[in-house]
Amino acid sequence: MAEDFVWVDFDLLESFMSDAFQAAGVPREDAQICAEVLITSDKRGIDSHGIGRFKRIYIDRIKDGILNTETNFEVVKDGPTTAVVDGHNGMGHVIGKRAMQTAIDKAKVYGMGMVAVRNSTHYGIAGYYSLMAAEAGMIGITGTNARPSIAPTFGVENMLGTNPLTIGFPTGEDFPFVLDCATSVSQRGKIEEYSRLGKTLPEGWVIGEDGSSKTDPGEVLKALVAGTAALAPLGGIGEETAGHKGYGYATVVEILSAALQNGSFMKDLLGHDAQGNKTPYPLGHFFIAINIEAFLGLETFKQIAGSILQGLRNSRKMPGAERIYTAGEKEHEQWLFRKNRGAKVDSKLQNELIEVRDEFDLDYHFDFED
Numbered sequence: 252m253a254e255d256f257v258w259v260d261f262d263l264l265e266s267f268m269s270d271a272f273q274a275a276g277v278p279r280e281d282a283q284i285c286a287e288v289l290i291t292s293d294k295r296g297i298d299s300h301g302i303g304r305f306k307r308i309y310i311d312r313i314k315d316g317i318l319n320t321e322t323n324f325e326v327v328k329d330g331p332t333t334a335v336v337d338g339h340n341g342m343g344h345v346i347g348k349r350a351m352q353t354a355i356d357k358a359k360v361y362g363m364g365m366v367a368v369r370n371s372t373h374y375g376i377a378g379y380y381s382l383m384a385a386e387a388g389m390i391g392i393t394g395t396n397a398r399p400s401i402a403p404t405f406g407v408e409n410m411l412g413t414n415p416l417t418i419g420f421p422t423g424e425d426f427p428f429v430l431d432c433a434t435s436v437s438q439r440g441k442i443e444e445y446s447r448l449g450k451t452l453p454e455g456w457v458i459g460e461d462g463s464s465k466t467d468p469g470e471v472l473k474a475l476v477a478g479t480a481a482l483a484p485l486g487g488i489g490e491e492t493a494g495h496k497g498y499g500y501a502t503v504v505e506i507l508s509a510a511l512q513n514g515s516f517m518k519d520l521l522g523h524d525a526q527g528n529k530t531p532y533p534l535g536h537f538f539i540a541i542n543i544e545a546f547l548g549l550e551t552f553k554q555i556a557g558s559i560l561q562g563l564r565n566s567r568k569m570p571g572a573e574r575i576y577t578a579g580e581k582e583h584e585q586w587l588f589r590k591n592r593g594a595k596v597d598s599k600l601q602n603e604l605i606e607v608r609d610e611f612d613l614d615y616h617f618d619f620e621d
């Protein structure tokens with residue numbers, strides 16, 4: 252099916268989201284952070300986690316009373332290089348940004364900083380926070396747990412979140428290295444995107460209770476909520492293509508997102524109780540900043556990292572392949588391509604934006620309404 256979308260200016264969307272968050276009760280400065288993290292996803296070409304998530308994951312959850320608009324970022328334990336934060340189900344983007352900034356500030360003084368967070372909520376693209384560290388000349392690492400989605404190898408039950416594990420490095424190049432992806436083959440946002448576009452899922456992304464691949468995105472989204480389908484870990488279903496390695500990494504992220512901060516995990520993140528009533532998703536995250544200057548000069552690090560990345564991109568290509576990429580490169584190119592165009596907004600999203608605009612009586616007009 253042909254993609255049906257229009258380009259909408261980034262600044263317009265960012266200010267629209269910020270105003271809508273404020274109308275929903277989020278304080279101005281926090282609303283701006285949420286809008287900025289979301290639009291960064293669209294700017295980087297990650298359509299699954301930007302404007303596409305704005306209404307359903309944030310505005311609707313605020314209205315459902317399971318996401319607090321006022322963020323109480325409570326540092327419950329503080330050390331020279333570590334902190335534990337309770338986010339009290341506030342806005343995940345705000346908690347994420349403040350937590351990574353805390354880790355960076357500690358790393359500036361002591362060489363390293365790590366912050367473990369409990370009772371946060373969905374923080375969007377994990378890469379945003381690793382980028383913060385890379386932009387400060389540091390190595391940034393973050394991960395988060397999420398609604399149970401991934402089945403363990405040889406299992407069919409959705410137990411682990413899609414649990415992204417993200418690492419960013421400054422490089423001597425035009426863009427930092429940012430590996431920013433889920434520990435599942437795919438993730439829910441991408442399945443939502445396939446559903447909006449009426450596209451069939453590739454085989455191997457989702458396992459049903461009978462062990463077979465499920466490919467209808469609408470059915471899969473419902474089955475994931477009902478617990479009758481699960482996402483395959485990175486590497487895929489079974490051991491043959493190394494699904495056990497992705498399963499292992501997803502488990503690492505689940506433990507680091509819950510065990511250091513005495514937080515919730517796996518089925519406690521379902522978002523509903525036994526009666527089907529909606530409940531908060533009290534997610535956990537972790538943020539690590541490593542100050543490169545504590546090891547050696549930043550320029551030397553960047554030079555070596557840059558040489559490794561260039562060496563990879565210049566290595567022999569497989570027949571038919573035009574080029575080899577390194578992590579962060581496609582997102583940088585998407586930004587260059589999109590900066591004068593804007594974000595991709597498909598027809599379902601257009602309706603969602605109009606719905607939110609009308610609901611909060613905001614003074615915005617979108618070109619796609621003409």
Ligand SMILES: NC(=O)c1ccc[n+]([C@@H]2O[C@H](COP(=O)([O-])OP(=O)(O)OC[C@H]3O[C@@H](n4cnc5c(N)ncnc54)[C@H](O)[C@@H]3O)[C@@H](O)[C@H]2O)c1
Pocket residue numbers: 297299300373374375376377378395396397413414415417429430431432433434435436437438440441575576577578579580581582
């Ligand atoms: N907050 C959450 O709960 C949550 C959960 C899952 C995913 N996410 C976010 O969703 C986004 C998308 O995740 P995904 O798993 O769909 O990512 P993906 O499968 O699209 O992979 C993206 C990563 O792979 C790199 N990449 C892509 N093609 C490459 C190539 N040919 N060579 C080298 N590197 C290449 C990109 O630079 C990027 O780092 C991420 O931003 C992630 O943080 C968030």
